[in-house]
Amino acid sequence: MGHRPFARRVGRVIDVPDALAASQHRYNGAAGRAFVAALPRRAAHFLDRWELRADGPSMHGVTALVLPVRRADDTPAVLKLQFLDEESAGEPLALRTWAGGGAVRLLDHDRDTCTLLLERLDHTRMLAHLADTREAALVIARLLVRLTAVAAPEGVRRLGDVAADMLERVPGALRRIPDPSDRRLVEDCAAALREVVTEPGDRLLHWDLHYDNVLRGLHHDDEHDDNHAGHAGQTDHADDRAAGRAPWVAIDPKPLAGDPGFELCPALRNRFEPGEIRWRFDAMTDVMGLERARARAWTLGRVLQNTLWEIEDGRPLEPVQLEIARRLREVT
Numbered sequence: 001m002g003h004r005p006f007a008r009r010v011g012r013v014i015d016v017p018d019a020l021a022a023s024q025h026r027y028n029g030a031a032g033r034a035f036v037a038a039l040p041r042r043a044a045h046f047l048d049r050w051e052l053r054a055d056g057p058s059m060h061g062v063t064a065l066v067l068p069v070r071r072a073d074d075t076p077a078v079l080k081l082q083f084l085d086e087e088s089a090g091e092p093l094a095l096r097t098w099a100g101g102g103a104v105r106l107l108d109h110d111r112d113t114c115t116l117l118l119e120r121l122d123h124t125r126m127l128a129h130l131a132d133t134r135e136a137a138l139v140i141a142r143l144l145v146r147l148t149a150v151a152a153p154e155g156v157r158r159l160g161d162v163a164a165d166m167l168e169r170v171p172g173a174l175r176r177i178p179d180p181s182d183r184r185l186v187e188d189c190a191a192a193l194r195e196v197v198t199e200p201g202d203r204l205l206h207w208d209l210h211y212d213n214v215l216r217g218l219h220h221d222d223e224h225d226d227n228h229a230g231h232a233g234q235t236d237h238a239d240d241r242a243a244g245r246a247p248w249v250a251i252d253p254k255p256l257a258g259d260p261g262f263e264l265c266p267a268l269r270n271r272f273e274p275g276e277i278r279w280r281f282d283a284m285t286d287v288m289g290l291e292r293a294r295a296r297a298w299t300l301g302r303v304l305q306n307t308l309w310e311i312e313d314g315r316p317l318e319p320v321q322l323e324i325a326r327r328l329r330e331v332t
Helices: 018-049 091-098 133-147 159-174 180-196 234-242 265-269 274-288 292-312 319-328
Strands: 064-070 076-082 106-110 115-119 121-126 203-205 214-217 248-250 256-258
Touching: 018 064, 018 076, 018 115, 091 106, 091 115, 091 203, 133 214, 133 248, 133 265, 133 274, 159 180, 159 256, 159 292, 180 292, 180 319, 265 274, 265 292, 265 319, 274 292, 274 319, 292 319
Parallel strands: none
Antiparallel strands: 064 076, 076 115, 106 115, 121 214, 203 256, 214 248
């Protein structure tokens, strides 16, 4: 939900960033262009339907437009207008299941469009901005403990199905890797995944918990988390403290039902430091209480997933992914 500059005005309700239009065209073709064209009308509809008023400049990621709003009672919130696909379809179900336990609160949603009304967090304070990268990795691990403690509800995509599909695509992908050492590395990732694919797990996974997808709560302060009396939403903040809610909150899940070991790779890949891969893996598996061999196998499976996308899109293999695989190959 980070700030992005926008280049042109569309309608009188919202600004549609050129970058969002370009990404929708790239990934979703004609359907993406139709989504972008409908955004002003869709925004106006939900502002009226949920009695919202705009409260600041729009923000966006790759697939969604996010509007800061205020509700009828003046509570700050955000309106998330997103492209409906298999990844986004499960988001409201996951957020409702977590009910604010480590993840952003869902206030309302529209089933047909997957438009979401969410609590507002502090988008200027991402975990990516935390200077101590080791502490940032531990924040991710502690959030994952809370998120994966919950069994996945019916209707969420299953990791077992995703993994089986990946393994079916491996032979064709291997033929497209010219470098023998890279090809062996991808084969090793596939072999590791085969060891665990028959026991895919049933926990509710976020799937995309990298450092930009963790924000500070709107009323949390680094030193004194409870010193903001008098702000709108103070009652919710008091409830957060009573419930032991952490100051860092996960956003933008692409939920799966599966093994928590599949969650580690984004924290290894983002804010990448080759010498920290093993430390982060060891620390996160320790905090989360994971069996190291299984976590290693599922992490290599996640590397395989990313690598398959690169091959199938005609892109060169990402060196970061290969380095993660090399360093984790020896983990026992």
